[in-house]
Amino acid sequence: MYVRDALHGNVYLNNIEKEIIDTKSFQRLVYIRQLAFAYLVYPGATNTRLEHSIGTMHVAKELARNMFGDCEEELAIAGLVHDIGHPAFSHASEDALRKYLKEDHEKRSIEIIKNGDISEVLEKFKIDKKKVLGFLQGKNKGDIISGSLGADRIDYLMRDSLHIGVAYGIIDYNRIKDKLLFYNKKLSIYEEGLQGAESLLIARYFMYETVYLHHTVRIVENMYKKALELAIESGKFNPKELYADDYTIIKRLNEIDESKFIMNKIMERKLFKRVYYNNVKERIDLEEIKSVLEKAGIKKEEFIITLDNMGGHMESIPVVNKKHDFIGNLNEVSPLINTLESTMKNKNTLIVAVEKSKIEKARRALQKVL
Secondary structure (H helix, E strand, O other), rough: OEEEEOEEEEEEOOOOHHHHHHOHHHHHHHOOOOOOOHHHOOOOOOOOOHHHHHHHHHHHHHHHHHOOOOOHHHHHHHHHHOOOOOOOOOOHHHHHHHHHHHOHEEEEEEEHHOOOOHHHHHHHOOOOOHHHHHHHOOOOOOHHHHOOOOOHHHHHHHHHHHOOOOOOOOOOOOHHOEEEEEEEEEEEEHHHHHHHHHHHEEEEEEHHHHHHHHHHHHHHHHHHHHHHHHHOOOOOOOOHHHHHHHHHHHHHHHHHHHHHHHHHHHHHOOOEEEEEEEOOOOOOOOOHHHHHHHHOOOOOHHEEEEEEEEOOOOOOOOOEEEEEEEEEEEEOOOOHHHHHHHHHHHHEEEEEEHHHHHHHHHHHHHOOOO
């Protein structure tokens, strides 16, 4: 069968892929927004993890066929289920999973594929589960999905920019697709495709700068994190509940006294207002800021503090010539990417936001530490 995708057009699904999509585990992704609360800033940002998962499978197939002439079914399935373990509100809930359950969505994905309803489909069609899991963990050809030039990144950049209505996620996909290869078991790019790779990384930078790390998006995500933490610490919310969906979690947090104040603010779009928003170079003690605000009489449910950076993303993508000689990594060969990465490493943005009625009190308090 075919499904009509907003980004890729008609996407073909075989019987195995269709049955995976029809499982309860996969259909849960219909109710998980790809961009969590970004729709409060960009109303079009309501695309789901399900759309992205189908798109990632489609791109993975195209990349594999261009490089190898065909795509192994296990690789296509790995692209399809790569996000299956995401909790409600995706990355916004990851900190709580790590803190309280000592796990993340990757671990959850492995468990579902080994023992869940998707496992039953794989067994029915005699699909090699170990191979699927190996691809998900980046082994063998797994870079086609999760690599710096892989299907996951390609799809989410193009898809997010399409739904949001910004031009920053536009990349030269066809050029990238035609110039990829494997070099030393790592997804690499031919020298002639250098500009295509640059287009993707530049798009990624601008999407982070303008969308993913937009100050209002970060404020509302951290309001949600605060509400979630308060609910868990109250003992009325089990972190395992996060493996439901966005709508279920909104309802649950609205039922708990400790978290409903913040959740009501989010749902009514009465968001905290920023009182400090700046790039900081020196080491910042977030606990000290928290203490100063609380001593000023601002309750813990009335403020958020977040320090965001784009470091840790050095792009060691091998670049080779037509003779398959290694030229260097992309961040060495491309002055543009080298400069971009330097900018990313040095960007640390501190945001302090408070309930509207506490703005002046917070500003006076922050003068003592900032």
